[in-house]
Amino acid sequence: MSAPARPRPTACLALADGSIFYGMGFGATGQTVAELCFNTAMTGYQEIMTDPSYAGQIVTFTFPHIGNVGTNPEDDETGDPVAAGMVVKWMPTTPSSWRNIQPLSDWLAARGRIAIGGIDTRRLTRAIRQQGAPHAALAHDPDGNFDIEALVATARSFAGLEGMDLAKDVTCAQTYRWNEMRWAWPDGYAPQTEAKHKVVAVDYGAKRNILRCLASAGCDVTVLPATATYDDIMAHKPDGVFLSNGPGDPAATGAYAVPMIRDVLDKTDLPVFGICLGHQMLALALGATTVKMSHGHHGANHPVKDYDTGKVEITSMNHGFAVDGQSLPEGVRETHVSLFDGSNCGIRVDGRPVWSVQHHPEASPGPQDSYYLFERFSEAMAARNA
Ligand SMILES: NC(=O)CC[C@H](N)C(=O)O
Secondary structure, eight states: OOOOOOOOOOEEEEETTSOEEEEEEEESOEEEEEEEEEEOOSSOHHHHHTOGGGTTEEEEESSSOOSTTOBOGGGOSSSSOOSSEEEOSSOOOSOOOTTOSBOHHHHHHHTTOEEEESOOHHHHHHHHHHHOSOEEEEEEOTTOOOOHHHHHHHHHHOOOSTTOOOHHHHSOSSOEEEOOOOSSOOTTOOOOOSOOEEEEEEESSOOHHHHHHHHHTTEEEEEEETTOOHHHHHTTOOSEEEEOOOSSOHHHHHHHHHHHHHHHHHHOOOOEEEETHHHHHHHHHTTOOEEEEEEEEEEEEEEEEETTTOOEEEEEEEEEEEEOGGGOOTTEEEEEEETTTOOEEEEEETTSSEEEESSBTTOSSSOOGGGHHHHHHHHHHHHHHO
């Protein structure tokens, strides 16, 4: 008896070093090229695919069951998927959740995003860890016709994220107000229903749950495009300035963001709070430097130590660049550190309500341990206005 014929692969992932991974395509057809990373979160694939910070990256999911709860409009972190593509172990099964509106494959197809299933994601993850996030081309063709040499050449032609300002591609076109709150509360917290503090949030690719967390901590949030100047911000008479997460190389976005942040620091005593790319740009504005990491941090179980309290928080992470903790100038203190690799996860300006963190206190997906940072920002604005 002969073995059953294996189905012809309909998708192919080619790395710049020439490694080829064949699998089955789902979502959109066509081809994409990007940096390849891996994310270890066990939940939240829709939030991950729609996190604007993933622009320019294809995400490998190390958790094998992706797609099993389908998709729904509420879980988008922005209007459309921003990650360039996805790589999974098992092909998605029929969605099984009362929240499902659209199966993952249809949701991706409607949004022009390619995915590949049936991949040995353990082997691929090891390759990513060994090589550092590789450049990769991903193709999906239902007829299974692939020009492997051309795909590898495409992967090699990708310029890489270093030097790329991608915030300009994902920021909002217009200023807008945000007042939607979180839907659920971390243990020990309640929503602050009165919007007491006027916050300008600069949008480098903000996740919606960050804006919900700010609103829930008593902030009246106005979101401004990434290129907002000091004058644009001050026209809103804010009580505090928030710098959002976002994709790409912080040094590239810093070219226009740093002068604005320096003006805010030099000319005002406003509380400033930054998350992820916002953290990196605050650090650059203070005179520190950022570096490209080997394969970055992408997951929902990263331990971070808060030096002030001695507590370890389990955090959500998504970054491929990091602030060089050795480069912090005098008067700027390291407040948080990654217990995985000792990399910098937080800074604070001595004696001022100006701080930022590398991890994601809004989670989505991930644990809620760091939610206190939003309350701290709100308290800093209350103290300044007292
Ligand atoms: N989530 C983020 O804001 C990511 C910041 C930056 N693009 C990085 O990769 O490090």
